[in-house]
Structures are given as C-alpha cells and as structure tokens.
Amino acid sequence: MTDLALFGFGPAGWGAALLRATLVTLGVAVSAFAIGAVLGAVVAATKLSGSRALRAAGDAYTTVLRGVPDLLVIYLVYFGGSAIVTRLGQAMGAEGFLGLPSFLAGALACGLVSGAYQAEVFRGAALAVPRGQVEAARALGMDGGLRFRRILAPQIVAIALPGLGNVWQLALKESALVSVTGLVELLRQSQIGAGSTHQPFAFYVAAGALYLVLTTGSTLLFGRAEWRMSRSLRRL
C-alpha cells in the first residue's frame, strides 16, 4: 500500500481514525486547560492574599506541580484515582478493580499541571496592573466585586494572554503523555496504526504533522486574540 492510501479515508485508510483521535487530543487539552484556568486563578489569588498560610499553600502547589514530571502526575492521578475508586466501589458492594476513565484522569492530571503554570501567569499579570487603576476605581466607590469584574479581570486577561498561549501549547503537547493510560488520542492511535501496518515511521510522522497543525493553528488564534485585546493600547 502506498503511503497516501494508508492515510486515506477509505475502509483500509487510517485518515478518519487519525482525525478522530486528533479531536480526542484537542478534547483532553481543552479540558485540561479549562481545569487549569480555574485552579490557576484560585492559586494565584492565594499567592497574592494577605494570609501567610494561604501564600505558603499556593507556593507549595506551584513548586511541586512544576517540579515533578508530567508523566508522574498522570500515573498518580490514573492509578491513585483508580485505587480510590476501587476502594469506594468495594465499600458500596462492587467487586474487583474499578478504573478511573482515562479521559477524565488525563484531563485532570494535565489540568493540575496546567493550573500551576497558569497560576504563575495570572499572578504576574495581576501584579502588572497599575495600582492607580484600582485606586481610581476605589475612589469612585466601586466595591470589591465590581472592581474585580470591570477593572482588574479584563486587564489581567489581556496582560496574561501571551503567557496563557505558552501554557496552552504545553497542555497540547502534554496530552500526548495521556496515551500511556490507553486513551486513544492522537499518539495512541498512531501507535495502533504503526503496530498493525508495520509502518511506524509513516504513522509517527503523520502524528507529528497533525500536532504541528494544532500548535501552529493555536499560535495564530492566540495572536489574533492578543491583537484584539490590546486595542486600547494601540494608537489610532
């Protein structure tokens, strides 16, 4: 079979399977990034808070999650999570091993890591908002919630956007590691194809090309978003 027919969309082609797997990769990365955004915002808030205990907890979170291999976090969430689910299942009368769904475990693990990186990005962005803006809002009598929603949040997001773009790229590439839990995302699908056709080179090149499309596409999207968000800073 020629390489082109190998990646075609016919019954013998792997094109459709690879594209489906690319969507799974995108799904894991988007879920992980969303989980990371929530965690990152909360952790950034603790790192900027007045309480020493909260600050220490936030620092510990970002140091640990950025200091251990991503693969380890994935194993810990997948196997550790499954151990907990199995124990809970036994308590409720279920028998045998219960596994955590690999999509959920993967998104959660990558989300935990992404949260640590996003916390640092948000913290830096929050510190970069000029103090005068907050003081002006306070002088106008805005309460804390309104100040955050109208003054702080829009500027934090605009300043954080380039950093968030980098963290998104990390999440996208890290999602490849979730293949170790058996989730059929892009890399796992390529392994399956490589195994059954004995053409690993062709399949891993195809996987690499699809990842490159995803990373390049998101670079362009983030570039556009940055351009839109910085409207207020541009001269007319």
Add this chain to the structure above:
Amino acid sequence: MDFGFMAQTTVALLSGLPLTLELFVTSVLAGGVLAALLAWMRAGRVPGLSALAAAYVFVFRGTPLLVQLFLIYYGLSQFPEVRHSVAWPVLRDPFWCAVLALALNTGAYTSEIFRGALAAVPTGQVEAARACGMPRLTLLRRVVLPIALRQALPSYATEIILMTKATALASIVTLKETMFVAAKLNSETYRAIEVFLCAGAIYLVLNIAIARAVALLEWRLSPHLRRAPDALPGLDTPLELGTA
C-alpha cells in the same frame, strides 16, 4: 500512611537515579552544543542556514517530545537501510535513542534562549570593544559571551528543569531510570499513591537543587549589579563629588 513502606520504596527508587542523571547530563550537554550551533545559524551570516535553523526549531518545538522519541526509537528501525547502517548500534540502543530525542528537543528550545540572550547584549558594549580595536574572537570571549550567558541563565534554568522532568519519558522505551522503577513498583504493589509520591519527592529535590545551583551561579556572575556591601562605606564616598 505506611512510613516503613515509603522508606523502602524511596531506597528502591534511588537505584534508578544514576540513570536519570546520566540521561539528563548527556542530553543537556549535547543539546547545549546543538543550541549554540543553531543560534549561530540563526544569526544569519550564511544565506539559507538561517531559514533551515528556523524550520528545525519550528518543528521540534511544535510537536510533543514523546512523538519525537517514538519516531527515533520505533520509526527509524522500519527501514532496512537504517538497520544495516553503521549508526544501527546507536539507534538500536534505547539509551542513545532517548538521549538523541532529548538533545534534539532541548537544542531547539535552548537555541531560542541563546538567540534572545545574544540579541540582548547592549550594542554600546560591542561598539566600545570594537573602538578599542578588539579582535572578533576576543570580543566574543570577553564581552558578548559573558553578558549573554548571564542574561540566559534564568530561562536556561527553567529549560534544564524541564529536561530532568523529560527524562521520565525514557521509562516508556524500557530504560530502567527512576520513573521506570516507580511504574514497576506500582504494578507489583498496587500502592500507586505512596510509590508515586516518593518518586515525586526525588524529582522535586533534584529540581530544587538545580534551581538553587543556577541561582547561585547567577549571583556570582553579577557582582556589578549588587549594591556595594555596607561594611565598606569608604568605597562609596569618592562618587559623591558634590558633597565632598
């Protein structure tokens, strides 16, 4: 938590640490040489080379390391030409495949760090050295490289910490480093949480040590940016000409 078991696990995991360190040091050194070469190519004295280096960096930064590792370890062996070539003893060995993948990958990232650091060397410094009649190599050795090195250090620390974490991927191609031992212990004992927490602690200590070492080096290399010690107040006085 069972502390006896965790102590035992940590000792068992430490048996994988030498291989982790070996992978780390070899690939960081090889990646550094590659990065210097790529940064030189990007500087663009020779036509064509700059675009080639840019394409290399684009591809290696745009794809996951695990895909690169699989491409080298599983992909290349597909071709009989490779299996019968002189490179086969190297490409058959998972250690060298892992080092190759890690070095090619970090080379791409590090070259961008070097490029940024070189671009950030103040033009005035170079002009001043030229005005003194410094030959090009001396200029590079005495002025450009020391300034660039100091500016590159913080991002370089981040990159090599990413590398210690990336060595864990070598466990997937059967190398018996720390992560491999952890995965094996997990499948033998079914005590995932304890085993992976111990492994995490080992990586964390390693990375904190690296971060500290680089921070110390950065401090040593930037005495001129620090405030003069208060113990020597006499050194400050000649500068205050107006009040003297």
